[in-house]
Amino acid sequence: MTDRAETPSAQSLVLEARGVTKHYEGVTALDHATLAVGPGEVHALLGGNGAGKSTLISIISGVTKPDSGKILLGGEVMPASGPLAAISAGISTIYQELSLVPALSVLDNIFLGREIKRKTLGLPLTSDRRSMELAVRDLAADFGVTANELHTPVSEFGALKKRSIEIVKALAFDPKVLILDEPTSGLEDAERQVLFGYMRSMRERGVSLVWVTHHLEELFGLADKATVFKDGRTVATVATESTSIDKLITLMFGADREEFGGGDTRKIAHLQPSSERPVILRARNLTRGSVVRDISLDVHEGEIVGLAGLAGAGRTEVVRTLMGLDALTSGSVELNGRRLSLRNSTAAYRAGLAMLPEDRKQLGILADLSTAQNISISRLSTVTAAGFWMSRRKELALAESYRGQLGIKTPDVNARIGNLSGGNQQKAIVARCLNTSPKLLIFDEPTQGIDVSAKVEVHALVRDYAANGGAAILIASEIEELLELSHRVLVLKKGQIVGEVRNIPAAIEAGEFARIKSEVLTLSAAGQAS
Amino acid sequence: MTSKPRSATETIRNLWERLLVDPTLGVISLLLIFALIAAFALPVFYAGNNIYNLVGSSITVMILSIGMTVVLISGGIDLSVGAVMALCAGVAATVLKMGAPLFVAFVCAILVGIAAGLLNGLLVTRVGLPDFIATLAMLGFASGVLYIATQGVPIIGYMTSEYYIVGGLDPLVGPVTFPILVAVVLALIVGWVLSRTKLGTHFFAVGSNAVASRQSGIPVRWVKTQAYMLSGTCAAVAGIILAGRNNNVPADLGTGYEIQAISAAIIGGASLMGGRGRVLGAVLGALTLALAINIINLAGVPSSFQKIVIGVILILAVIANYLSELARGATQRRRAKRLSSIDA
Ligand SMILES: Nc1ncnc2c1ncn2[C@@H]1O[C@H](COP(=O)(O)OP(=O)(O)OP(=O)(O)O)[C@@H](O)[C@H]1O
Ligand SMILES: [Mg+2]
Numbered sequence: 077m078t079d080r081a082e083t084p085s086a087q088s089l090v091l092e093a094r095g096v097t098k099h100y101e102g103v104t105a106l107d108h109a110t111l112a113v114g115p116g117e118v119h120a121l122l123g124g125n126g127a128g129k130s131t132l133i134s135i136i137s138g139v140t141k142p143d144s145g146k147i148l149l150g151g152e153v154m155p156a157s158g159p160l161a162a163i164s165a166g167i168s169t170i171y172q173e174l175s176l177v178p179a180l181s182v183l184d185n186i187f188l189g190r191e192i193k194r195k196t197l198g199l200p201l202t203s204d205r206r207s208m209e210l211a212v213r214d215l216a217a218d219f220g221v222t223a224n225e226l227h228t229p230v231s232e233f234g235a236l237k238k239r240s241i242e243i244v245k246a247l248a249f250d251p252k253v254l255i256l257d258e259p260t261s262g263l264e265d266a267e268r269q270v271l272f273g274y275m276r277s278m279r280e281r282g283v284s285l286v287w288v289t290h291h292l293e294e295l296f297g298l299a300d301k302a303t304v305f306k307d308g309r310t311v312a313t314v315a316t317e318s319t320s321i322d323k324l325i326t327l328m329f330g331a332d333r334e335e336f337g338g339g340d341t342r343k344i345a346h347l348q349p350s351s352e353r354p355v356i357l358r359a360r361n362l363t364r365g366s367v368v369r370d371i372s373l374d375v376h377e378g379e380i381v382g383l384a385g386l387a388g389a390g391r392t393e394v395v396r397t398l399m400g401l402d403a404l405t406s407g408s409v410e411l412n413g414r415r416l417s418l419r420n421s422t423a424a425y426r427a428g429l430a431m432l433p434e435d436r437k438q439l440g441i442l443a444d445l446s447t448a449q450n451i452s453i454s455r456l457s458t459v460t461a462a463g464f465w466m467s468r469r470k471e472l473a474l475a476e477s478y479r480g481q482l483g484i485k486t487p488d489v490n491a492r493i494g495n496l497s498g499g500n501q502q503k504a505i506v507a508r509c510l511n512t513s514p515k516l517l518i519f520d521e522p523t524q525g526i527d528v529s530a531k532v533e534v535h536a537l538v539r540d541y542a543a544n545g546g547a548a549i550l551i552a553s554e555i556e557e558l559l560e561l562s563h564r565v566l567v568l569k570k571g572q573i574v575g576e577v578r579n580i581p582a583a584i585e586a587g588e589f590a591r592i593k594s595e596v597l598t599l600s601a602a603g604q605a606s
Numbered sequence: 607m608t609s610k611p612r613s614a615t616e617t618i619r620n621l622w623e624r625l626l627v628d629p630t631l632g633v634i635s636l637l638l639i640f641a642l643i644a645a646f647a648l649p650v651f652y653a654g655n656n657i658y659n660l661v662g663s664s665i666t667v668m669i670l671s672i673g674m675t676v677v678l679i680s681g682g683i684d685l686s687v688g689a690v691m692a693l694c695a696g697v698a699a700t701v702l703k704m705g706a707p708l709f710v711a712f713v714c715a716i717l718v719g720i721a722a723g724l725l726n727g728l729l730v731t732r733v734g735l736p737d738f739i740a741t742l743a744m745l746g747f748a749s750g751v752l753y754i755a756t757q758g759v760p761i762i763g764y765m766t767s768e769y770y771i772v773g774g775l776d777p778l779v780g781p782v783t784f785p786i787l788v789a790v791v792l793a794l795i796v797g798w799v800l801s802r803t804k805l806g807t808h809f810f811a812v813g814s815n816a817v818a819s820r821q822s823g824i825p826v827r828w829v830k831t832q833a834y835m836l837s838g839t840c841a842a843v844a845g846i847i848l849a850g851r852n853n854n855v856p857a858d859l860g861t862g863y864e865i866q867a868i869s870a871a872i873i874g875g876a877s878l879m880g881g882r883g884r885v886l887g888a889v890l891g892a893l894t895l896a897l898a899i900n901i902i903n904l905a906g907v908p909s910s911f912q913k914i915v916i917g918v919i920l921i922l923a924v925i926a927n928y929l930s931e932l933a934r935g936a937t938q939r940r941r942a943k944r945l946s947s948i949d950a
Contacts, residue, residue: 139821160823175821179814179881184807189823191804202802365939 089151090115090284091136091167091253096145098131098308100495102487105131107308108145113253116282118275120295120316123305124328124527125499126485129288130172132305133257136286137169138162149253163189166252170259172288172498172525174238174435176245178231182221183208185230186245216244218270220387235435236387239263243271247278254278255286258498260294261524264387264553272298290499290527291554292321304328329529353377354412356547357516359398362407367393369571371407375516375547380538382550382562382580384596390571391551392434395518398549399431400424411515425454428515432505432522434551440505443494447486448475450493451507478507482533499525506534510541517541518549523557535561555593559584567599575599626937629875632926633890636873636919640897648904656900658781662774662851664896665785666691666844670863671870671888672789672796673840678871679800680833681813681880682730682737685864686744687841690722692860693748694845696755699855702764708772716842722748723838727831741834745864753857760856764849773850785847789889792843796836797885809833813880869916870895873923895919 093111097104106128113119121129134140136147138159147154149165162169176185184191187208194204213223219240230238239259246254256275260268275285275298287299295302295316302319304311304327311327353376362371368390375381383391396402398409400418409416416427424431433440442450448471475489482503486496493501502525509517519538523531538561542548552558558565559580567575577599583592625631644651651657670687677684694715701711722744729740770776774783800806808829811819820826849855872878873894874887898919899912 137821158823159821160825163823169821171821175815175818177811177815177818177881179810180807184811188807188811188819191807193804201804203804203807 088114089148090117091286092148092151093132093136094146094148096132096135096142096147098128098135098140098142102491104308106135106142106145108310109305109308110310111286111303112313113284113286114301115284116279117301118279118285118287118299120299120302121286121288121305122292122302122324122328123311124485125483125503125525125530126497127305127328128308129305130257130497131308133169133171133255133286133288136162136255137167160189167255168246168249168251168253169255170242170246170257172257172261174235174242176230176238176241179229181227181229182216182233182241183212183226185241186212186216186248188245190249212244212248215247218274219244219267234392236263236267240267243274247274251283253284253286257288258290258525259287260289260291261521265555267387268294290525290531292324292528295324306330325528328527353379356412357398357549358410358413360408360410362394362397362409363405364393364397364402365405367571368397368404371568371571371573373566373573375549377545377547378542379564380542380548380550380562382552382558382565383568384555384558384565384600385568386600388570389568389600391568392520393571394568395431395520395549395551398424398518399429425512425514429518430454430509430512430514430516431518432509432520434520434524441493441501444492446490447479447484447493447496447504448472448489450504451475451478451489451511454508454512474511475507478504478511481537482507483530499527499530502526503530503534506537510537514546516547516549518551520551521553522550523552555596559589559593559596565596567596569600574602623937623941626933629927629930629934630884630887630890631933632928632930633874633887633894633923635930636923636926637890637894637897640894640901644897644901644904648901650904651901656904660896660900661893662783662785663900664892665774665789666848666851667863667866667870667895668789668889668892669792669840669844669847670867671874671892672792672885673837674867674871675874675876675883675885675888676796676800676809677833677837678868678876678878679813679881679883680809680830681816682830682833683741683868683878684726684834684837685738685741686722686726686748687837687844687867688860688863689745689748689752690719690838690841690860691845691848691863692855692857693722693752694719694842695849695852695855695859696752696761696845698846699761699764699849700755702766702769703761708766708768712846715846716839719838719840719842719845720835721838722841723835724831726838727827727834730834731827731830749857749860752859756855756857758857760854762854765853769850771850773847773852775851785851788843788847792840793885793889800885805829805832810881813882815881866892866895866916869920872920875927891923894923 089112091111091113093109095108095110096106097108098106109128109132111132121132123129131140135142138157138161141156149167154165155161177188180188183205191203192207192211193200194202196202209223209226213226216226221237221240221244230241233241243259246256259271263271275287279285289295299316301313301315302324303313304324306328355374356377357375360372362368371394373381383394385391393402397404397418400421400423404418409418411427411429417423442453445453452471452474472489478484479486479489484503484507485500493504496504506522522538523534526534538548550558550561552561562580565577565580566573567577577592577595580592583589670691674684674687697718698711698715701714702708726741726744729735729743730737733740771778772784774785778784778787800809808819808824811822811824812826812829816826848859852859870891871883871888873891874884874889876883876887895916898915902911902915903909
């Protein structure tokens, strides 16, 4: 049952997918999926985790071969001959998982496979790095990549910068169709706006955009149409101006928003922890070179402390030192009054700290292990029998309970986690962290790539964890998420704490959400001169 | 940006920093340390033709390790280089014995080397065998063919006066021998390919992240195959030279060379994980190995200790490379800090 908004006549379509079907072992990723994108159109692909969006994109980009069905570009059937053909046909793709080559410089990554060549001995053999640099310098600068950084190996950058680099890479070649699979995940608001600006200007130049996002509010004013997927099938294509978030959610999940606790009122963190409650974490004068400077913070029992700040403010760097992942130049950390030696992350985990890393592919998932193993790995004692040998049964029971709670979509928790959709991998990592039942949990972008419905579940789990006597530090680039979960927000800038906003739940309850939001934003941006 | 007049101290600091950030710093230091030990502890080190022989003896491993570096960069490993080298030496010797001119014999040997590399590449990228297994099979195959062809009797009687020059037994001009010339030219070409050409970038890309490379439209399988073909070519060149240097081709000529080639590449900074490596590093790595073996020979240590020494050097090299990596990061941070403080 496909109810379509006015479909443009077939010949005016830029990109079309017809009856695309793809089976993997035990899963039907796509089941006769269709998609029709007109010229100069921003077309959103929506759907819950595992709905098949990324699979369709990788088929369009020539990376995956469909079992049946075809892709038409400008009315002509594309031969299924691999990524190079799709790229030369003008399809540029930003994939969901960061896909840069760590060993190469930023510049070489941008031009990978499309190097500008110079003649040597009459043959176009040598790469002309100077011309390449000139060609992308301005574009790169717009996304905060300096001329110096163009020559630095990608391996030296964090997830956020890598995302920007990927965007530059995709925009650098004036594509006919630009496909973006969750391009904003992990991006700051300011960078999001830069990206949206580019998306608008590309649309004006007649480029068609296919865009996957889980942030439905981003659609309005930017996307022209949206196609909703559910379980590999195309549910509907709608014009964004004639729809609403609630309607889209109903299409995506077949349930309405209230059912999973959405609704109009903003959620607030439960419990009001006061500073009289015992201090769980006490960090004093943390310093690491010029990246982290003299940070002191306390986290009380039952409290969720948010870290706010612009890109490069040093939020991830602060929590990395807490976890013993980066060495401190000076400073001390106490957990429950006991001084920690932060030699390495194993010591941190043993002491009762745990972290959900920002870059799930590089730091989080163990791609070749099963989903069940990925969930239990940080605390194997929960799945051992007699505290000694691994119990398959316990491991399975643990995985199944989280699968139910978080709605992890997989036919078999014993299957390789690398084959799960991006959002479902993220859910498994969240489960892993919660399972360590640590004294202090650090969440770095916990809901990246998670669909609207699971986000509510993850938020609930985070709140429950704190309410039951845990303590948490939260980093979230989406300020709404940060405020809805935190009791207190510390604002960072250039590695220093520049401000604090207290009593957030009370303020939200009093209807002052907009006020504290602007307060945090002003603090993050202020002090530019100092 | 205004250019300021530079003081002498600043120039020295810049040079020093350049050295500190050079990825080959680790091997260079190791080589220097060994040379110093040799110079002070063993006066015979400088006696006669010792250094000359030392360089000559390192050439075979050096050429093999240049090809090996490319394979390692693209994420593979080539265990067959020693056996393929010996097979190519056998081919060159046999063709010469049949009365063909040198040139023809060399072309035949090189074609065999390229074919072996191509086969390695196809086994890995088309059949889907792991690199280790595919090249191990090639090792067995190549050495088996040589054994059967020679019946275990070394090939002899193919040397001509020109071949003495090719083998480096007679010098070319002054102290420079033909093998030295070949090694230098080969190092320059492969170094240029790696740093300046599209193919070079693709070698690094494929070894560092194959998925991303594929998504960028790089023909991943063909790139890997080319790396193996290059390694096969290097093996053939090394075989041609070794046949000349050795005067005869026994069936076990290549035994153990694969380990030395891999060691030299790794001493030079290549990584078994792919995406890293340098030709200059491999060249210095081969010299370091030869130097170390030379030292224990001069010191009268039984040659059975050579393998242990190679193992120890490998560990030292990995540590040295790690230290140089640290120095590099620290220097870069210091420099960035200085530059930003100038800006402010
Ligand atoms: N290589 C693979 N092997 C096995 N199953 C796979 C593979 N790739 C995808 N799948 C399965 O296909 C289904 C669709 O996955 P896909 O990545 O397209 O979802 P998605 O809509 O992009 O989800 P998300 O929002 O979480 O990114 C999932 O159930 C996933 O587990
Ligand atoms: Mg996806």
